[in-house]
Amino acid sequence: MKPQLLKVPKGLQKSFSIRQDVVLYFYNRWHYHPELELIHIEQGSGTQFVGDNISSFQNGDLLLIGPNLPHYWRCDEKYFQRESQLYAQATVVHFSESIFGKTFLELPENKSIAELLFKARLGMKISGNGTEKVKKLLKELLNAQNGNSIISLLQILESLSHCPGVQLLTDKPYLDEFDQFDTDRINHIYQYSLSNFQKKISIEEISEVANISPHSFCRYFKSRSRKTYSQFLLELRVGHACKLLSEAKIPVARVCFESGFNNFANFNKYFKLHTGKSPLQYQKEFRKIPISSHLNNLAATL
Numbered sequence: 486m487k488p489q490l491l492k493v494p495k496g497l498q499k500s501f502s503i504r505q506d507v508v509l510y511f512y513n514r515w516h517y518h519p520e521l522e523l524i525h526i527e528q529g530s531g532t533q534f535v536g537d538n539i540s541s542f543q544n545g546d547l548l549l550i551g552p553n554l555p556h557y558w559r560c561d562e563k564y565f566q567r568e569s570q571l572y573a574q575a576t577v578v579h580f581s582e583s584i585f586g587k588t589f590l591e592l593p594e595n596k597s598i599a600e601l602l603f604k605a606r607l608g609m610k611i612s613g614n615g616t617e618k619v620k621k622l623l624k625e626l627l628n629a630q631n632g633n634s635i636i637s638l639l640q641i642l643e644s645l646s647h648c649p650g651v652q653l654l655t656d657k658p659y660l661d662e663f664d665q666f667d668t669d670r671i672n673h674i675y676q677y678s679l680s681n682f683q684k685k686i687s688i689e690e691i692s693e694v695a696n697i698s699p700h701s702f703c704r705y706f707k708s709r710s711r712k713t714y715s716q717f718l719l720e721l722r723v724g725h726a727c728k729l730l731s732e733a734k735i736p737v738a739r740v741c742f743e744s745g746f747n748n749f750a751n752f753n754k755y756f757k758l759h760t761g762k763s764p765l766q767y768q769k770e771f772r773k774i775p776i777s778s779h780l781n782n783l784a785a786t787l
Contacts, residue, residue: 501580501638503627510560511573515671517659520579521605522550523641525620529573531560532679532724535608536655537711539720541728547616549645551606552581554659559679576623580638597646598639604651606658613650670695671709682721683745688714722746723759730764731771737764 501520511529526546533542534557535550542548542558550556564571582590582602590599601609611619619641626637677694678686691714692702706714726744729735738749741764746752756764 500584500635501578503576503578505574505576505627507572507574509572510564511558511575513559515555515557515668515675517553517555518579519552520581521552521602523578524548524550525576525623527574527576529560529575531558531564532721533558534675536659538608538654539717539724541724547611547619549605549609549611551608551658554606554608556608557675576627578623578638584635598642601642601646604653607656608654610652610654611645611648611650613648615644615648619644619648678718678721682718682725683743686718719755720759723756726756726764727760727767730768737768740764
């Protein structure tokens with residue numbers, strides 16, 4: 486399951502790149518590159534894949550993705566509808582550690598930045614205090630006409646290194662040497678799964694999409710994704726349920742079935758396994774609805 490090698494253009498007389506993307510939907514392809522990527526999602530929501538991590542993204546998210554760590558942003562289905570007036574927007578920085586030279590990051594004053602870049606190999610979602618300053622610095626760097634942009638980048642990294650809200654997205658870095666010729670297979674698997682996870686997908690069905698035998702598919706998918714395909718589908722379904730519980734005003738039982746679970750007991754079991762909370766607890770936390778309302782919603786569906 487190989488992502489696509491992406492060659493990042495830097496432009497003339499530039500040691501790193503910064504750009505603002507305003508598009509119908511985000512980068513709908515599993516890819517990687519040797520540069521680190523700092524991305525501020527200004528507008529957009531959907532599902533993100535970073536290494537073996539599956540989670541949702543939304544307006545305001547700030548992520549730092551390490552070198553050669555595969556990633557993939559898939560906007561919600563509403564962004565793909567023809568009549569939709571939605572758009573996705575992000576500021577994206579690509580840079581290599583080598584632009585700082587061989588010994589600069591070894592200086593004691595730069596210890597926090599060096600540690601930040603090392604952790605980025607696992608993928609980082611950064612939130613909380615300090616992120617607004619980083620977003621402001623990114624906007625200034627994007628609009629800067631003159632001045633030393635390397636100093637501005639260092640200011641951004643220094644600020645990031647002191648942000649307390651850091652979530653590491655994977656358990657271990659990706660060290661594989663990727664073969665770009667296998668890119669289409671994983672993208673077909675991901676796109677099909679994202680479009681059909683609300684219904685049952687058999688191994689025979691997804692194996693046909695991947696154009697390999699069912700037995701080979703199971704070994705292939707686990708060796709590349711670090712999880713079984715059934716685990717992958719469960720994470721997609723739980724992630725979709727989290728989004729519905731936090732955003733949509735619908736009963737919990739309906740969330741269960743719209744997320745691809747056909748059994749309420751299994752829904753509760755796997756939701757709590759992945760989030761540490763029951764669906765009702767999760768909904769209460771994110772929507773601040775009194776518990777009596779939750780019970781009324783549940784009773785109305787039984």
